[in-house]
Amino acid sequence: MVNLLEANNLRVSYNTAEGAHTxxxxxxxxxxxxxxxxxxxxxxxxKTTLGLSILKLLPSNAAYxxxxxxxxxxxxxxMDEKSLSRIRGKDISIVFQDPLASLxxxxxxxxxISEAVKAHRPGMEKAELEKAVVSxxxxxxxxxxxxxxxxxxxxxxxxxxxxxxxxxxxxxxxxLLIADEPTTALDVTIQAQIIDLLKHAKEQYNLTxxxxxxxxxxxxxxxxxxxxxxxxxxxxxxxxxxxxSRPFHPYTKALLMAIPExxxxxxxxxxxLSAIPGSVRANYDNYVGCRFYDRCSYRxxxxxxxxxxxQEYSPRHPARCIHPLL
Ligand SMILES: Nc1ncnc2c1ncn2[C@@H]1O[C@H](COP(=O)(O)OP(=O)(O)OP(=O)(O)O)[C@@H](O)[C@H]1O
Ligand SMILES: [Mg+2]
Numbered sequence: 122m123v124n125l126l127e128a129n130n131l132r133v134s135y136n137t138a139e140g141a142h143t144x145x146x147x148x149x150x151x152x153x154x155x156x157x158x159x160x161x162x163x164x165x166x167x168k169t170t171l172g173l174s175i176l177k178l179l180p181s182n183a184a185y186x187x188x189x190x191x192x193x194x195x196x197x198x199x200m201d202e203k204s205l206s207r208i209r210g211k212d213i214s215i216v217f218q219d220p221l222a223s224l225x226x227x228x229x230x231x232x233x234i235s236e237a238v239k240a241h242r243p244g245m246e247k248a249e250l251e252k253a254v255v256s257x258x259x260x261x262x263x264x265x266x267x268x269x270x271x272x273x274x275x276x277x278x279x280x281x282x283x284x285x286x287x288x289x290x291x292x293x294x295x296x297l298l299i300a301d302e303p304t305t306a307l308d309v310t311i312q313a314q315i316i317d318l319l320k321h322a323k324e325q326y327n328l329t330x331x332x333x334x335x336x337x338x339x340x341x342x343x344x345x346x347x348x349x350x351x352x353x354x355x356x357x358x359x360x361x362x363x364x365x366s367r368p369f370h371p372y373t374k375a376l377l378m379a380i381p382e383x384x385x386x387x388x389x390x391x392x393x394l395s396a397i398p399g400s401v402r403a404n405y406d407n408y409v410g411c412r413f414y415d416r417c418s419y420r421x422x423x424x425x426x427x428x429x430x431x432q433e434y435s436p437r438h439p440a441r442c443i444h445p446l447l
Contacts, residue, residue, distance in 0.1 A: 124151040124191070125297060125329050126175070131188035133167075133174055141184070142404040144170050146353040148188070152297070157323060157330035159340030159361075161376070162350035165401050168333045171350075172301045175331075176209050192297075211241045214290035218302035220282035224274040230285045231270025234258070237289045257292045260325065261285075262318055280311035284318065291322060298322075301333040316342045338380050341365070349373050352405050352412035355431065359438035369440035369447065372397075372413045411442070419444045 133145040144167045152158050160168050173179050175190055177197060189196045192213065197205060217223050224233060234254045238245060245253070258266035261284045274282055283303060290298055300319065304312035320343060322328055334340050340347060340361075347364045349357040349372065357370040368374040375397040399416040402408070410425035411417070417424070423443060431439040434447060 125154045125156075125193065126331075127151040127191040128171075128175075129189050129191070131171070131174065131190060132186040133170055133179065134184050134186055135180075136182045136184065140406075142406055143186070144353050144404070145174065146405065148350075148353075148355055150348055150355065150358065152329055152331060154296070155327060155329055156346060157328075157332060157344045159337075159344035159347045160331060160333045160350060161335065161337055161340050161347055163335055163397075163401055165352075165403075166350040167353045168335075168350060169301055172215065172299050172331065172333050175299060176213060176215060177205060178209075178215070207241070210237060210290075210295075211293045212295055213297045213299065214293070214295040215299040215301065216283075216286050216290045216303050218305050220279070220286045220306075221274060223286060224282065226274055229271050229273055230277065230282075231258075231266075234270070234285065234288050234292055237292050241293050253292060257288045260322070261288045261291065262314075263288065278311075279307050280314060283307065283311075283315055287315075287318060287322070291326060291328075294326060295328070297329045297331065299331045299333070302335070303332075304339060305334070305336070312339070319343055337376050349376070352401050354412065354428075354441065356413065356442070357438075357440040358431075359435075363435065363438045367435075367446070369434050369438070369445035370413075370442045371417045371419050371444075371446065373440075374446055375416075413442075419446075 129149050131145050131148040132143060134141045134143045148171060160171065162168055170179065175197065185198055190198055192208065231254055234257060235250050238250055238253050254270060255266045258270065263269050263281065263284050304315045307315060316339065319330065323330055332340060332343055344361055346360050347358065348355055349370065351372050357364065357373045364373060365377065368377055379396055397416060405412055409427060411429050414420050414424050421444065429441045429443050431441045433439045434445050
């Protein structure tokens with residue numbers, strides 16, 4: 122089977138006043154059709170950059186310095202803009218953290234959903250278009266669609282606005298949904314509702330999902346497989362069961378330890394909240410060795426000799442560490 126999406130050795134840098142900083146440093150992963158994959162890591166690890174790079178939506182100071190991103194076997198990075206615009210919002214959709222920033226305050230939400238349809242099906246009859254809008258609004262749990270579609274974004278709650286964003290993302294029946302912190306800006310009860318909605322949409326639309334989150338607890342609810350990032354590289358990958366029951370990388374273990382409820386489920390260990398001391402560096406340009414070294418309780422001086430390779434310590438479960446927690 123061809124992977125739906127496959128990134129190979131992706132490198133991205135941002136040009137800044139102090140020079141170019143590499144923020145994705147050789148990232149490779151795949152997503153199979155129908156899978157849901159969680160991309161997890163702390164702030165600054167490169168998650169949004171990775172999500173945006175898939176659709177070539179990076180800001181103008183970004184540069185792709187190496188690698189490829191294959192969608193159904195075709196490289197999105199070298200594809201012409203016209204072909205790419207047929208894929209954006211049709212085959213692959215993206216939902217961001219802040220719906221207010223993505224919605225246009227000057228247009229009703231119904232109009233904005235219908236524009237998303239028209240972008241890919243320009244000749245659609247008015248009645249059919251209306252039907253599509255009302256139907257997707259029902260699917261994403263927007264009650265009374267005929268009334269709500271006439272409202273402006275500021276007239277809706279944060280949770281309802283996120284439902285509108287999800288409606289826009291799903292209305293063209295995409296294969297892949299990239300959701301970048303879709304629940305981070307919402308309060309806890311609403312978060313749970315949006316996660317439920319995504320779970321439901323996954324079944325109903327046979328969706329493949331890339332969920333970007335700094336919260337392993339949110340990922341636990343929705344995904345089959347996890348990719349853990351740290352400082353612009355993947356440090357561990359594996360099925361959710363594998364990662365939760367036996368994390369190999371000290372960083373993954375530390376992330377898990379920070380979620381007491383999950384520790385109980387996953388490791389049968391007593392709850393203990395332990396935030397990870399220290400923080401990720403601003404950049405790893407000219408850095409040699411393991412990027413987690415400064416914060417690792419298992420470090421030895423060998424960890425600074427060179428960047429550890431990703432090694433498969435168990436099948437389909439690689440980790441980038443020379444002292445894995447086996
Ligand atoms: N437009 C930009 N110009 C320069 N540097 C940037 C730009 N956008 C992001 N960066 C830097 O790139 C790195 C990765 O940022 P990114 O937003 O991808 O991380 P993230 O994992 O999504 O973080 P968060 O959890 O805070 O959303 C960070 O060091 C960030 O400061
Ligand atoms: Mg981000």
